[in-house]
Amino acid sequence: MASSASLRRRFADELWREGAITRPEVAEAFATVPREVFVAEGFHGRDGTWVAPGDEGFLDAVYANDVLVTKIQDGRATSSSSQPSLMAAMIEALDLWPGARVLEVGAGTGYNAALMTAAGARVTTVDVQPDVVARAATALAATSSTVDLQLGDGYEGWLAGDPYDRVIVTVGVAGASPRWLDQLVPGGFVLAPIRHAGHHPVLRIARDGAGAVHARGVCPAGFMSAAGPLSALYRGAHPLGTGPLLPPSVRHPARFDPPLDVFRYHDMWFAFGAWDARTTYAQPPDHAADGGCALLDETADGGGATIWPDGAVGGSGPHAEMYAEHASALIDRWLASGSPAVPAWQAAMTLDGDPECPIWVARDWRLAP
Ligand SMILES: C[S@@+](CC[C@H](N)C(=O)[O-])C[C@H]1O[C@@H](n2cnc3c(N)ncnc32)[C@H](O)[C@@H]1O
Structure with a gap:
């Protein structure tokens, strides 16, 4: 059986080869920090079974490029170690330097905070769940990490450690807390997965x-x-999303051969969300597996359209033909705009949400000049 150290090295090399990691200090962090210590009680495997240390395949699963769900409540995942390639992309996007001060919202297992610390940052991380914080504390102590771990609602940031050079948010949010911006140094920025069209794409937010x-x-x-x-x-x-869509009664044929890969599909999906506020995620009844991008009419009893990675469109409900036309027109518009990717978009933000605890939400998405 391969050792943890050799699996870790292979894992870091793979992320490097795939281009998810481009900085040597980030590669070194992935090759050094033992992820298994941060899931020491195990995790939920893809098939729903509990995978525990000592089980066959435990270490291989730990060093696969996959999310490890560590807590489920009421059928919903409430804590996890995120997908490593996404962690790597976000750490790289922080543009860190030795000694940079980082606030992380969503400590989870503590693994991402330990990685950023190993890459040279000084990290404070906050999580809202006491049992999650207790497990992360054990893992951070076991790896002698200097991460400052705190229990609290990340909306408040963490005043005692400010100012920060960067805020990284590792849980999906509807908007950015004003506290995060207040606790940044001038010129700092927030990196956060902000809800957009049924997903949480990562945005960079600054004043x-x-x-x-x-x-x-x-x-x-x-x-x-x-x-x-x-x-x-x-x-x-x-x-x-995803109020049950009726089976499609109108179909427009596939347009992309081969179909868009998962990243390009999400690039197209992001653009639809920028142009049409009905865009979200839905799982129509004729697709048993994963759902996809949809224009959803929440008021019209299962009406809407789904758009698939091959560009095929299905229209449902009383206005199926109209929805299918709108969806196909959005594909035309995306292609005519040069098929922009997520980084091509920018938006002004305004305060909204709970008046007692407002959040900055994106308005008026535009393609950057
Ligand atoms: C995907 S996990 C974070 C992964 C983590 N960074 C890691 O390396 O394992 C999301 C975490 O966000 C936490 N969370 C959810 N809402 C929060 C909030 N309002 N403030 C702080 N943490 C929150 C959850 O308890 C959960 O542990």
């Missing part, structure tokens, strides 16, 4: 010299949703 807050797309991503005011509803939000 300009005049005090206005702007967002820029970074990469597509999927995250579990945060607890509390960070997940508040706001005016003009996309539908939360």
Whole structure:
């Protein structure tokens, strides 16, 4: 059986080869920090079974490029170690340097905080669940990591450690807390997965010299949703999805051969969300597996359209033909715009959400000049 150290090295090399890691210090962090210590009680495997240390395949699963779900409550994942390639992309996007001060919202297992620390940052990390924090504390102590771990609602940031050079959010949120921006140094930024069209793509958020807050797309991503005011509803939000769509009665044929890969599909999906507030995630009845991008009419009893990676469109409900036409027109528009990717988009942000605990939400997405 391969040792943890050799699996770790192979894991870091693979992430490097795939281009998920480009900085030597980030590669070294992945090759050094033992992920298995951060899931010491085990995790939920893809088939739903509990995978525990000592089980056959435990270490191989730990060093696969996959999310490890460590806690499920009421059928919903409420804590995990995120997918390593996504962690790597986010750590790289932070543009860290030795001694940079980082606040992480969503400590989870503590693994990402330990990676950033191993890459040279000084990290404070906050999680809202006491049992999650207790397990992360054990793992951080076992690896002699200097991460400052705190229990609290990440909406508040963590005042005692400010100012920070960067804030990284590793849980899906509806908008950015004003506290995060207040606790940054001038010129710092927040990297956060912000809800958009049924997903949580990663955005880079910063305040300009005049005090206005702007967002820029970074990469597509999927995250579990945060607890509390960070997940508040706001005016003009996309539908939360996936009120049962009726089986499609109208079909427009496939347009992409081969189909778009998962990243390009999400690039297209992001653009639809920028152009049409009905865009969200839905799982129509004729697709048993994963759902996909949809235009959803939450008011019209199962009406809407789904758009698949091969460009095929299915229209459902009383206005099926109209929805299918709108969806096909969005594909035309994306192609005519040069098939922009997530980083091509920028938006102004405004305060919305719970008036007691407002959040910055993106408005008026535009393609950057
Ligand atoms: C995907 S996990 C984070 C993964 C983590 N960074 C790691 O390396 O394992 C998301 C975490 O966010 C936490 N969370 C959810 N809502 C939160 C909130 N309002 N404030 C702080 N943490 C929150 C959850 O308890 C969960 O542990």
